[in-house]
Amino acid sequence: MHDDLPPKTYYAGLLDSLGRVEFNIQRNSDDSFSTRPSLRIKHRNDDYLISLIGELLESKEISFDIIERKHGYNYFDINRRKDIENIHTFLKGESTQLVRELAFTHGPYKECLNQAACSPVQTYRLVKTIDELHYGVRMSPKSPYPKLEEIAAEFSLDTTGIEPIKIPVGNFREDYPVEYIGGIVDGCAYFRLNINKASYGIGYNIVPQISMRRSAVHPAYASAVAEFCDEKRLRYNSAENMQTLHTIINGADAIDAFAPEVGPYLIAKHDDLARMHQEFVPRFQAGEQNTKQGFYDLLVDFQSLDNQSRTRDRDRKYTPEFFEDEWAGEIEPRDECT
Numbered sequence: 001m002h003d004d005l006p007p008k009t010y011y012a013g014l015l016d017s018l019g020r021v022e023f024n025i026q027r028n029s030d031d032s033f034s035t036r037p038s039l040r041i042k043h044r045n046d047d048y049l050i051s052l053i054g055e056l057l058e059s060k061e062i063s064f065d066i067i068e069r070k071h072g073y074n075y076f077d078i079n080r081r082k083d084i085e086n087i088h089t090f091l092k093g094e095s096t097q098l099v100r101e102l103a104f105t106h107g108p109y110k111e112c113l114n115q116a117a118c119s120p121v122q123t124y125r126l127v128k129t130i131d132e133l134h135y136g137v138r139m140s141p142k143s144p145y146p147k148l149e150e151i152a153a154e155f156s157l158d159t160t161g162i163e164p165i166k167i168p169v170g171n172f173r174e175d176y177p178v179e180y181i182g183g184i185v186d187g188c189a190y191f192r193l194n195i196n197k198a199s200y201g202i203g204y205n206i207v208p209q210i211s212m213r214r215s216a217v218h219p220a221y222a223s224a225v226a227e228f229c230d231e232k233r234l235r236y237n238s239a240e241n242m243q244t245l246h247t248i249i250n251g252a253d254a255i256d257a258f259a260p261e262v263g264p265y266l267i268a269k270h271d272d273l274a275r276m277h278q279e280f281v282p283r284f285q286a287g288e289q290n291t292k293q294g295f296y297d298l299l300v301d302f303q304s305l306d307n308q309s310r311t312r313d314r315d316r317k318y319t320p321e322f323f324e325d326e327w328a329g330e331i332e333p334r335d336e337c338t
Contacts, residue, residue: 006183006267011056012094012173013183015087016221017214018042018049021101023109023130025123025145031155032117035126037105038079039087040067045074048268049186060086081110092171094180097221101133103170112165120155121162124148129164135243137216172220176228182265184225188212188245189269191276191305193298195318204318206289206298208280210249210258210273217245234258252284272305280305296323296331 005011019041026034043049043066050066053076057064062083068074078084088102095102113126127145152159173180194207212225225247226238235254239246249258259277266273280302288294300320324333 005055005059006052007179008090008094009177009179010183010186010265010267011052012091012096013180013185013224014049014052014187015041015091015183016095016097016217017184017187018044018053019098021084021098021105021133022144023126025126027146028117030117032119033123034117035113035123036079037081037084037109038077039084039102041076041078042073043076046268052186052267060090062086094173095170096173096224097218099172100167100170100218103168104129104133104165107168108165120151121157124151124157124159125162125165127151128162129167132164133167134216137243172218174220176224176231178228178262178265181225181228181262182267184212184245185210185262185273186266186268188214191269191272193302193306194250195299201290202292202295204295206295207251208255208276208284208302209251210255210276212245212247214245215241215243217243219243221245229258232261234261252281256281256285276305292323292327293331296320296327297334299323300334 019039022038022040024036024038028034041053043053054064057076057078062078063080064083065077066074067077078087084102085106088099088106091099091102109126113122118126123146127148130145131148148159151157189210189212192209192211194209196205197203198205214221219242222241222243222245223238225245226236228234229236229247229249234257235250236258237248237250249255255277259273259281263270263273263277280298283289283294283298289298299318303320320333323331
């Protein structure tokens with residue numbers, strides 16, 4: 001690994017947040033099925049992430065394609081078995097999430113399904129295992145995998161004795177150094193403003209947040225940020241779902257404490273977190289959000305940091321335009337750049 005690349009622990013957090021093993025299943029003309037695993041690593045169209053991931057793969061001499069799709073996410077695609085095994089070796093002892101999927105692919109999958117074609121029974125068993133591997137969560141409404149009930153019905157399978165393939169635990173990390181948390185933040189954090197109606201003051205509350213979320217993950221990954229915050233005595237909110245990372249650094253004071261701990265270890269989101277911490281946190285702590293004009297100005301100024309969240313929530317109600325109508329005559333509207 002090149003000396004100028006980030007540490008392996010950072011990359012483990014990053015790849016745990018962006019990587020997923022997919023099992024491409026194709027129906028053949030003779031009613032058999034062909035399967036081929038591939039590792040997909042999202043890059044969220046972020047130049048920093050593209051550079052970080054690309055440099056790592058090149059340093060490990062791993063072949064990849066960058067796939068761009070009209071609908072859905074764009075990603076690095078790694079499909080040579082040797083390259084997937086190299087990533088597995090790299091992440092052993094460092095990862096809490098992706099290493100489990102890679103351990104299955106490198107081990108039981110290769111042992112049970114290392115052949116040109118699979119029977120309907122073998123395919124049923126594989127799909128059942130994939131569902132367990134992803135904790136029963138189909139990754140999208142248009143899942144690439146056939147439905148278990150459809151395979152069973154079409155081929156008249158007696159499914160009572162078809163058990164999933166045993167999934168190995170994998171050699172994974174059990175502690176959460178700050179470099180690993182930095183990789184998670186760079187991979188999946190969004191900076192946003194949470195706005196709700198209120199029965200007091202100006203009628204609305206606005207709270208800055210750093211939100212991290214990923215579903216269908218190992219409990220060790222799901223709890224990583226929360227356990228790190230507990231160790232450092234940092235405030236956070238976290239969901240109770242064992243297979244979902246859903247941790248929020250909520251409010252100006254919480255961000256004020258979190259940023260100095262984690263910020264120095266960020267790369268992709270280093271500048272955005274620094275801006276949030278240095279520019280916006282003091283304004284919230286000073287109470288600027290308690291007047292209509294201050295509230296509106298914060299919302300307008302924050303738009304450049306909030307672009308990724310807005311992409312995820314295209315129908316967001318509380319936009320600057322909403323408050324220009326809501327408080328017409330009470331605030332002075334302005335453009336984002338002024």
